[in-house]
Amino acid sequence: MTDHSDRRRRISIPAVRRLSLYLRQLEIFQLRNRKTVSSRQLADTLGLTDAQVRKDLASAGQFGHPGIGYRVDELIKSLKHILGIDRTWNVILIGAGNLGRALTSYRGFLKKGFQVVAVFDADPGKVGTVVGNHPVSAMSDMPRIVRETQARMAILAVPAESAQGVADQVIAAGVQGILNFAPVALTVPDELALEVVDVAVQMEQLSYRVTAKRLRPASARADEDE
Amino acid sequence: MTDHSDRRRRISIPAVRRLSLYLRQLEIFQLRNRKTVSSRQLADTLGLTDAQVRKDLASAGQFGHPGIGYRVDELIKSLKHILGIDRTWNVILIGAGNLGRALTSYRGFLKKGFQVVAVFDADPGKVGTVVGNHPVSAMSDMPRIVRETQARMAILAVPAESAQGVADQVIAAGVQGILNFAPVALTVPDELALEVVDVAVQMEQLSYRVTAKRLRPASARADEDE
DNA sequence: GGATGTGAATGCATTCACAGCA
DNA sequence: TGCTGTGAATGCATTCACATCC
Numbered sequence A, B: 001m002t003d004h005s006d007r008r009r010r011i012s013i014p015a016v017r018r019l020s021l022y023l024r025q026l027e028i029f030q031l032r033n034r035k036t037v038s039s040r041q042l043a044d045t046l047g048l049t050d051a052q053v054r055k056d057l058a059s060a061g062q063f064g065h066p067g068i069g070y071r072v073d074e075l076i077k078s079l080k081h082i083l084g085i086d087r088t089w090n091v092i093l094i095g096a097g098n099l100g101r102a103l104t105s106y107r108g109f110l111k112k113g114f115q116v117v118a119v120f121d122a123d124p125g126k127v128g129t130v131v132g133n134h135p136v137s138a139m140s141d142m143p144r145i146v147r148e149t150q151a152r153m154a155i156l157a158v159p160a161e162s163a164q165g166v167a168d169q170v171i172a173a174g175v176q177g178i179l180n181f182a183p184v185a186l187t188v189p190d191e192l193a194l195e196v197v198d199v200a201v202q203m204e205q206l207s208y209r210v211t212a213k214r215l216r217p218a219s220a221r222a223d224e225d226e
Numbered sequence C: 001g002g003a004t005g006t007g008a009a010t011g012c013a014t015t016c017a018c019a020g021c022a
Numbered sequence D: 001t002g003c004t005g006t007g008a009a010t011g012c013a014t015t016c017a018c019a020t021c022c
Helices: A013-031 A039-046 A050-060 A072-083 A098-104 A107-111 A139-149 A160-172 A199-213 A218-224 B013-031 B039-046 B050-060 B072-083 B098-104 B107-111 B139-149 B160-172 B199-213 B218-224
Strands: A089-094 A114-120 A134-137 A153-156 A177-180 A193-196 B089-094 B114-120 B134-137 B153-156 B177-180 B193-196
Touching (some): A013 A039, A013 A072, A013 B199, A089 A098, A089 A139, A098 B098, A114 B199, A153 A160, A153 B199, A177 B199, A199 B013, A199 B107, B013 B072, B089 B139, B098 B114, B107 B114
Parallel strands (some): A114 A134, A177 A193, B089 B153, B114 B134
16 A cells, blocks of 8 residues: 555644535635635634644645635645545445434535435334335345445444444445444444544533533634534 | 532543543443443543543542542533533524434433424424424524523524524524534634534545545544544 | 552644745 | 745643552
């Protein structure tokens, strides 16, 4: 993997997260027909500092034009390539409950190139029903379907109790990345990419800050704008 | 409210986030009738180091018992108090779309003491329909309903285009914390608590790491286990 | 022995400040 | 002049290592 084709830059983890935010904001600027944007402008809309934006973007490549700023179209293209979303990803979804149904019909996924190609549920009563254009498949069909669709990512929208078992199956089926909505810490192999959403945890964070007016200054709020 | 009784400790932002994870894990241990737990055990299940756990918990108070560990029931109670969830919070939800419907019926909220007390939507066609036991209210009723229910937090499940406008209304109605699901950076006053969920952004993070096998070592994955 | 709490050391991310280029 | 890219400085979070207590 050391080949020189993609000169392997070291982009820090928080920086990669912000690259997604820059991209999101750039697409908004693009919609408004902005041609170029400065680090300062980008920073202001996202609640960051201009130095931060420049550091991040410079760590990902040489995209800026001194005296001009960053060309919107150009930077969008570069960021998409770096994030690996200059293509379509097939994704499977496990859990045909309320959340699962909401996620299959979420337009934002498709707009970003993530396509749900199959839905699974452990409940035999749900297998065969239709969720977001997809017939719900049995868990036992997962290895075959993952192979056929070449899906490399999975979204887990299952109860906490079954999440670890489902994760194990998903990984065994060959998936390399998991977005976990279940409120439980998963044990997964090192080489698997894992992202987590726990809405209850996030409500607790709000509770903490709202309680006793322990509100944080704006400067500290930037990093959570994910 | 309690002035001196709560000596105002300085808990770092990442530490507060992890407190929620400790609590979540402790409740699992409690369900299994564990009476005490060591920093090492807590750390292992969450993919952290034992020193990290001790630092975090010590920064929040003196909860441990040398030679014993932490008493599960005791620590759960303390963490709930610190996070401000030793009570019930009334929450309003804006956006009666797929996601909004899924969230109103999410049991995990109620289990943690967050109760959705009203649902709003800007679409007059949706006003009056029932979503998760609640009749959908018009946006114009928000100030009154927030006052009456004493809701201090809001969940935004609206399209990106309308999110800023909705946020402004929610804030004007007196809400102090917002959980934003819309894929856009909100501009809010410093004193407002803001948490963000952008599932597309998180899929992009998966894409980045799955692409070209740029997978991160396990040690670096801990901080995302939120 | 077993486990916490914590100062000291380390490592990392952010911010500063400025050289350099358009 | 305007704006980027980047070494240097700072600040913060994590890890280490050990004194302390049951």
